[in-house]
Amino acid sequence: MRRNMLGMSQERLGESLGITFQQIQKYEKGTNRVGASRLQAIASILEVPPAFFFENAPTQDAGPGGGLSEDSSMTSVMEFCSSQEGIQLNRAFVKITDPKVRRRIVDLVKSLSADDLDQ
Structure with missing residues (x-):
């Protein structure tokens, strides 16, 4: 990544x-x-x-049998960040220097994703 x-x-x-x-x-x-x-x-x-x-x-699982466990939500985040869309979005986002604008973008994305959950 x-x-x-x-x-x-x-x-x-x-x-x-x-x-x-x-x-x-x-x-x-x-x-x-x-x-x-x-x-x-x-x-x-x-x-x-x-x-x-x-x-x-991934961290060592404390349960019986041990093994490695990884949060599935973190896996999807890492997959997105490694995708072309994720890379483009991240590159553009880090170029925004105004913290208020960055916060508004995060709020916008959250509101759009909440709409998708309601449908």
């Missing part, structure tokens, strides 16, 4: 790391694990702390 927010291609990130874009695809899909030093390098290139990649991560 961060790479997309910056408008960076998988190829460009791969070149910065000295690896192929296919390897970046595997990291992003979760096919291959990312080592600590590689994660540090990716964080540096994407200008975020390594902890960024663990925010809202």
Whole structure:
């Protein structure tokens, strides 16, 4: 998501790391694990702390059998933020500097989504 927010291609990130874009695809899909030093390098290139990649991560379930649990609403939020619409919306929204305008946009979106629930 961060790479997309910056408008960076998988190829460009791969070149910065000295690896192929296919390897970046595997990291992003979760096919291959990312080592600590590689994660540090990716964080540096994407200008975020390594902890960024663990925010809202699945947590250990305290119930019997353990396992990982993830809030389904957070999953849908992350999927939206990774979509083209989500990226475009986020890029445009962060360019709005007036906090009052930002608040009004949030209120507008909330009111529109509430209308959809009533139908």
